[in-house]
Amino acid sequence: MKLIFVEFFKLKMKLRAWLGPILIFLLIIISFPLTVELSSEALNDVFYSILWIASLLTIMVSVESIFLEDYEDGYLEYFYVANNSLFSLIFTKILIYWILIGIPISCLGTFFSINMSDDISSLNIALPSLLISTYIFINLFALGNSLSLNKGSALGALITIPLLFPILILLGKIVLNANFGFEISNLLLLMLGVLLLIIVFIPFIISFIIKTHLE
Amino acid sequence: MYPYILYFSVLFYAFALVWGLGFAPADYVQGNSFRIIYLHVPASFLSQSLYIVMAIAAGIFLIWKVKLAAYMIKSIAPVGALVTFIALISGSIWGIPTWGTWWQWDARITSTLILFIMYLGLISLHSSFTNFEKADKFISVLVLIGFVNIPIIKKSVDWWSTLHQPASITLTNKPSIDPTMLYPLIFSMIGFSGIIVSLIILSSKVHIFKRESHKSWVKRNV
Amino acid sequence: MSNSILLKVDNIGFSINQNRLFHNLSFNLKKGKALHIKGNNGSGKSSLIRILLGITPAGKGSILWNKNTDICFLGHKNVLKNYLTLSDNLYIHGIDSNESKTKDILADLGLIKRLDTIVGNLSYGQQKKLALIRIFLNQAKVIILDEPCVGLDDSTRILTTKFLSSELKKNKSIIYTSHIPIDIDSETITLGGNQV
Structure with missing residues (x-):
């Protein structure tokens, strides 16, 4: 519990690390309509995919140095010596990133999507899919960035994005099904299942990787 | 020993090509353009099977800490990228006369492109570390993650859309290709695989010598 | 393992990139004793400490900590967040x-x-002083310090020495490396050369 407070505190005090990404999300959302003729049908059709890509890019930017600072000032080492395991730290870090970045951009994205389609039902599509997918994205980008750690974020992104394609396709299917008026709850459940698997396994893999970095 | 594998498989592949290009009948729909199959199919077959080999090596390295397995991964990755690149290019060339386009957002093509990017990701990950022992571990972890993920990517991309003709040869079903074309194809696959395998042996040999350069047996042999 | 021995190091060896730093190294750490690890730059002092902490695996040999031994560690990195007060x-x-x-x-x-x-x-x-506060306030049985006195002024160094000798009296154990002499009773382990 104390760990959650400490990690929350650490991230909260770094404005650029969480407010920055949220603003970047807004900027991406704004910049897409500028490149399409305004109020056209076309924008409505692609708006959801703009949302997915914007959230992916935002998470990519925000997670790029999730472990770097703790690695460089010796905090990871300190934590490992004290607890003999890194799992709880990594799990908490990812959770905090989701709370401070994932949830706000999910809400913002949902807000814009309601505006876009004049339809309150989009609330059922955008909000749950964004909430689940941002958590998955953060986990996987954390994995990629733990591999590249102090070797620059481009390498982390290069490693991670191919792993995210299935989730993007799933998100696309959800919108497709919703447009045809089909049930989407089973797809959301599938994504939730993926998330539950990932929540447990990814921090394990990351702690192995970071332990190797510390050696 | 590998030079003999190399000579033999080059001969074998040349034989298969002469047979396939010169003597096998033209396809009655695709005409002569189908003959690029003797490059495309072996390359796409190897692009995936090399990844499987790497994944096995990665497992062996992480569980039993066999250094040789790590050297194998390191030497397969560039060759795998090359083979995947050949598969993509030959597929594009084949696509122009048959589909009228060199690129299509189709499931198999897209997943091959993703595979190509993943190979390059592996190479750049390994090359960015100066401590090779760590780099070996990282690359193995990434290979295994990719190994779990590639079938998922393939399935999901399939789900997304497909245009590509289904695989011509599978182990379980009767092949959907005429024997006169099939035999040179099988020969070309064996020959091509042989060339690639000897390339891998050559590059891992170089790699072992480089990494173990302080050992006395290396000094004796070089 | 008898109760007074906190750490038993048996025959460990270590090398980086096939460059052998030390081998056949054996020693014990007892309650209320201090160990000073000496050696030239690059002789493997920090590596030895990281091996003792369980961060880096030793090439061979065994390291046995007594059960429930908690460790307080300060290395080269100060574990401080420079954007916080x-x-x-x-x-x-x-x-x-x-x-x-x-x-x-x-x-x-x-x-x-x-x-x-x-x-x-x-x-x-x-x-560095701020990092030392964490050490001064610790409750752990073993204190491990890697070059604690680098960059410190005289008064702080004296304070550190005083603190460490009072800890020894409280039956705590210390392992440290330092090029700047710290005046406490300690056994010495020398790395490198023909020693050990």
Whole structure:
């Protein structure tokens, strides 16, 4: 519990690390309509995919140095010596990133999507899919960035994005099904299942990787 | 020993090509353009099977800490990228006369492109570390993650859309290709695989010598 | 393992990139004793400490810690967040800067008036002092220090020495490396050369 407070505190005090990404999300959302003729049908059709890509890019930017600072000032080492395991730290870090970045951009994205389609039902599509997918994205980008750690974020992104394609396709299917008026709850459940698997396994893999970095 | 594998498989592949290009009948729909199959199919077959080999090596390295397995991964990755690149290019060339386009957002093509990017990701990950022992571990972890993920990517991309003709040869079903074309194809696959395998042996040999350069047996042999 | 022995190191060896730093190294750490690890630069002092901490695996041999031995460690890195204030940094390490004991130490180190300063604005020596507070307030049975006195002024060094000898009297154990002599009773292990 104390760990959650400490990690929350650490991230909260770094404005650029969480407010920055949220603003970047807004900027991406704004910049897409500028490149399409305004109020056209076309924008409505692609708006959801703009949302997915914007959230992916935002998470990519925000997670790029999730472990770097703790690695460089010796905090990871300190934590490992004290607890003999890194799992709880990594799990908490990812959770905090989701709370401070994932949830706000999910809400913002949902807000814009309601505006876009004049339809309150989009609330059922955008909000749950964004909430689940941002958590998955953060986990996987954390994995990629733990591999590249102090070797620059481009390498982390290069490693991670191919792993995210299935989730993007799933998100696309959800919108497709919703447009045809089909049930989407089973797809959301599938994504939730993926998330539950990932929540447990990814921090394990990351702690192995970071332990190797510390050696 | 590998030079003999190399000579033999080059001969074998040349034989298969002469047979396939010169003597096998033209396809009655695709005409002569189908003959690029003797490059495309072996390359796409190897692009995936090399990844499987790497994944096995990665497992062996992480569980039993066999250094040789790590050297194998390191030497397969560039060759795998090359083979995947050949598969993509030959597929594009084949696509122009048959589909009228060199690129299509189709499931198999897209997943091959993703595979190509993943190979390059592996190479750049390994090359960015100066401590090779760590780099070996990282690359193995990434290979295994990719190994779990590639079938998922393939399935999901399939789900997304497909245009590509289904695989011509599978182990379980009767092949959907005429024997006169099939035999040179099988020969070309064996020959091509042989060339690639000897390339891998050559590059891992170089790699072992480089990494173990302080050992006395290396000094004796070089 | 008898109760007075906290750590038993048996025949360990270590090499980086096939460059052998030490081999066949064996020693024990007893309660209330200090161990000084000596050696030239690059002789493997820091590596040995990281092996003892369980961060780096040893090439061979065995390292046995007595059960329930907690360790307090300060290495080259100070584990400070340079965008946070001094008191916030103490909070991250679970230290309440309003407690009287903490305040005493802060006063001794001359940091009491700078509790609201951002750590990034402190000098290197002051940051090292701040890192030492964590050591001074620890409850662990074993203290491991890697070059604790680098960048410290004389008064702080004397304070550190005093603290360490009082800890020894409290039956705690210390392992340290230092090029700057620290005046406490300690056994010496020398790495490199023909020693050990």
